[in-house]
Amino acid sequence: MCRGKIEYGWEPVVNYIAAAAVIGAGAAACLLRGFFFAEEMYAFLVVWFVLCAVIIVLKFVVAHRKGNKGVSGNVLAGDSVLQRKGSIRRTQGARVVLLGGSVLILALYAIHLLRGSISAQGTMNELLRWGLYASFAVVVYTCAGNRQVGRLLIAAWHGVGMTLCLTALLAVCGVLPLPFAIAYSNASGVSVTGARLGGLLEYPNTFGAVMAVFLLERLFSIAGVSAKPSTRSALLRQLPLFPYAAALLLSESRGAWLAAACAAAAVLPWKRRLLAPLLTAGAAPVAAAALLYRQLAHAGLAVEPLPGLLALAGLWAGALLAGLWLCRRQRCAAAGWTRAAGLALAAVGWTAAGTAVLLHVHARIIGPSSTVSARGLFYRDAWKLAAEAPWLGRGGETWASAYLAIQSHPYVGSQVHNGYLDILLNLGIVGLTATALILLAAGWLLAMAAPQLLPPFLVLTLHSAVDFDWSYGLVWLLLLWLPALAVAEMGQTAIAAPPLKPVNQSAFTYSYQINRPTAPRRFSYPSQVVAAAVCCACLSLSLLSVHAYRGIDLYRQAGQVTTFTERTVLLQKSLDWNPYAPGTIVALSRMLPTGQATSLLQSSLKYAPEDAALSWELAERLMREDNLGVALYWIRRSLQLDVYNYVKRVRVVEGLLAMGQGRLAAGRVGEAQNSAAAGMELLRQYRLLVEQENIRGGRHNDRHFRVTEEADSLDWRLRGLLIAAGDSEGKAKPLSLAH
Template sequence: MEINRHWSRLQRFTSRGSAGMLFLAAAAACLMRGLFFARELYGLLAVWFALCAAFAVLAGISGRAAGGRGSLLEGPEAGEGNTGGSHKAGNWMLIVLLGCPIILFALYAVQLLRGPLSVQGTLNELLRWGLYGSFAYFAAVCAVSRRGAGFLAALWHTLGMTLCLSGLLAACGLPLRYAIAYTDSAAVSATGARLGGLLQYPNAFGAVMAVFLLERAIAAAEAAARDSHRAQSTARQLLCTLPLFPYAAALLLSESRGALLAAACAAAAALLRKRRLAAPLLVSAAAPAAAAALLCRQLARAGLAAEPLPGLLLLAGCWAGALLAGLWLCRRCRGAAGGPFAAMLLAAGLWTAAGSAVLALLRGRISGPSPTAAARGLFYRDAWRLAGEAPWLGQGGETWRSAYLAVQSRPYVGSQVHSGYLDILLNLGTAGSAAVLLMLLAAGILAGRNAPGLLPPLLVILLHGAVDFSWSYGLFWLLLFLLTARALAESHQHRLTGPRRDAEMNRRASAQQAGTRVLLIAVVCFCLILSALSFKLWKGERLFSQAARSSEPAVQSMLLQEALHYNPYDPRIVVRFAGLLPQEEKEEQLLRSLEYSPGDAGLHWMLAEACLKGNEPGTALYWVRRSIELDRFNAFKWRSAAEGMLQMGRRALAKGDLQRAAASAVAGQELVRGYRLLALQEHIKGPEHNDRSFEFSGGTEEVDAELDQLIAAVYNVQPLQTTANSL
């Protein structure tokens, strides 16, 4: 009895503690722009890993009180009698799902030992996967608890409606900074305004809305199909169809073609597997789709800047109309004497009207040429070439962000590779890609076996991640693990049960107790180390922000030096601090920082600038060339490097050092010729994808003429005139 009482307390502690951790992560995802910017997460991660350590300690203590069983690290126990093959396969899939984030975490740790392209980027990814892995474990623990299914469903719907309504309310007139993205480019937005919500990026916001929309649409269709031959509970139907309209409206207002296509493909896959859902899905989602199209047209005319009162009334009216019409259609579909046929015809008419309204509004974006798709083709080709440099283990976290300026074949702007799969390949090579694919496969199998209705929204995450950088948002990984946990909670084979009191179970518990204690100590130590690391990074980021706001150089220098003490890996801090140092100290600081960021173009250029102010043309040319190799489509650097060589040559000539003056002038002319040739090649290719406006500037011609004059002064001859000029 005493063991059972301690076991019950352990179950309550683990389930409630896990629920609290899940809620914390979900709230942070809403408030921190979907967990996109790593520098915003350091404070959260410091608290998160500290709580994980405390949670593990308390769970271990409670487990020992329960007779050595029920530790957080032991995982869920199956109920008695569930020893079939499907149960064992489900356990293996769960182990794979929870183990792959640990493998990815370990691979990033290995990259730190090997010397990555960016230590800061690798640390960011390592901390992220520590968060994702622990979140997945808490979600699994919550799923196998007795009340876990209800909590996970409530958290899911709360998260979805918070994100959705925040965007819609902003479009209807309530102030929310950066919730709407405005543009003058018809290729980017057909209406000039796109809804980004709390994520502040329309494509990612649209993908999130597609995930929640498809989950509710499949649930509504399954409910309608299940109760087609009996009286339908109005409350159940109401809960299923209530969120359909806002999700659909938010998806349309985001104008995300990738999200729409991913949702369509996932829905088609679901209907191919369960053809009986086609008619219920058509009927239950017809009215919300039509109302969403109507709202989209009305708000688009106002540029998503409606007045608050009319906008809110329009939103409420469309929502109420969609809900009432949807319930009426579902009831007609269950009626007799031709009711289902008439309901199907009416639903088809509503779908046609909705499609016509959306096509009329977004025709240019849907049927016209897509410059963004062509640009992504360039990204992918350049990324494949970069991946070939380290195909097995990659080059560490944020490889594309660190190296895209060096490998880009055209002067585009894109610090994100726009493909989650390619991003993992660049970071961790085929080893990391295999782990991610295995994890996604395990998630798909768990969802398909336990809750097939959750497989389509999971497919949206997998499909959209292939064509955009949605996986750079931590929110998408949280959604994936939440979906899998909800599917796990649907299975009656995975429930925490009381301790089995047979002799075999007691012997097994005693044998595992020592190993569990060692594993528990390791987990606590790792969590404390990650918490301390996150705190140091947070402190460095905070001091850097304070220095950026200060206008006094002395205060800036003090704050930046302290920030560099806490975080010596961030190139932004180094560049800002080096700009306040004397010449010799600047070069030493930059050379030290290159050990942590060997591929950073900014550090190399600052070192080149420092050398251009010296008296060694060979050293200056070396660092200039290295800097330009890392950012060759930067017209400012080409021109500034040529001007720097000119000034160096003039200083040498004034001192009577003719050899250095001549060497500087010749080096400057080489830079001008390389700049002119590269600019000519880009001019021949045309202006498409020249996002950085890379061209040969007229001021460089003057610099070239002055370099000729410098050489003439060195050799005391007149500048040569070309045949064209003489004619």
């Protein structure tokens, strides 16, 4: 009896550990810039994967001792079975597809890492990312079906949203020092005010999309409440609306605004009864947010702390009180004129807010957009690159590794600004299909369990088609978190509903058979294999994270030491831990003699065969050696991998000039002429590229590709070298004949 109680008591402990892991992941994503930079994730991933392995082991042990056949059976435990049986069955298949798609993508990146890819470092980063996403899905669905823990998941969701929102607004008010929370730009096509809010994510477009997610989740949650809530409940529900709306407007992200509007419009025809509650719930917060936006925009998002805080607090309180009053009027079914007046006031609030915002940014909305046309260039070049490996792609970070070689204009864009294209480049049609299955399964689960969560889900799926949201690990966590919220809210609804009475003896018998104690029995062999495989995968990913973390940590230490020997030793240790890092390879090669550096660079190219930095470093090394043919091969190779880099082109010609002068001084006249002729040819190609770009208008010449004064000077010096070499050859011939 006592043993049974102890064994049963382990299950909530495991669930709470899983919930704590989810909360930790959300907090880490906020603090680590949304998990955008992979090197900032390594230390967290070391702990995360070990914790996931522990949770999975404990979960299977608890299920084994209780006599369950699998982890998914926990969803039914302790709930109103007869009430939820149909919903559970409809959503279980979607959860299996969602998790299976994540595991498939993880496996594809593992295959690329083993068989070779365009960037081993990028593939390793994506492997670790998708290991996080797949394990997060397992952990979050492990505890989503539990009643008490489900509340923690819902609270953690709101905690992440408010953390991102309030830190950004406090940074605008000058209270919280976040150096990169505000993105400044002098280009009118990028920002009307010259300043846009990016918050902890440090990128306004993705920040705006995330704020739209949390705003729509709150709006549709309020609109979907059928019963009249208490004043306290209504206050808590509407409390986040104003800051979310203000942060969304201050991001000045046209894509996020449009995605939010389209997502809401897509659901409203399905749920027409939500239109009036949405209007009344959002009118006051959005109008107040528009007023704050106009005030801060005129100041360039630079205000004194005290006036800024007073304006923020005053508008927040006013929006909250007005919103509560409008919602109360809308729910007043006894007086039709009262509801009509409330709806009219809500419509006025929305109209005023839209007018205030659109009048301020209309030039950026209706005028030509350089960012939109730049995305068109990205997409055309990306399609050409995707055609080279259509089925399985070329591994992680394909665009970042190859765009300098395939770009049709000298633009700057290490991100392709389209999540679907990015997946297509990395994993081909197979990976894109797996991603589509994940999204469809998540959408289906939301539609079945919690339709009010579809709009925030649609925001992420729509906006990621025009920006690089999926490069942020936080966005994928939110995508996987939303279906788990649906399961958790379904459990909370079951609690609130009165228990169903069995209508006949068969129903009673079924309920008893589901909930009755069962004798412990062994897991089936496949279940044991799955548990062992998942734990081994988590521990392997944790070990890989350790190697990546130690490599980047030693690399940073090497940048802080001052002595040559210490730096070389630290860089060598860093490379031993992580041999894939191109930055470490380049830094170490500069500390080694020419022969050793050349050997290191050539051997490292197998991990990044199209890395522009490695090829350029090798070309520079070979120019110092006495082998023009090999040097020219790598010179041309490095220029092919970075076509519109005028600095490299000038330095190459300078190197060939120095090589020719040295050979002429040594009496090797023919080789000096060959060096000068090669330099002249590279200069000619350089000029042709510049002329071609000028003919096309140079609209996206973000890299300022041009013919420099140094290039003109080098042209004359190469001609002088050819003349000097010709004179030397002419003088040498009579001497040889006389002899």
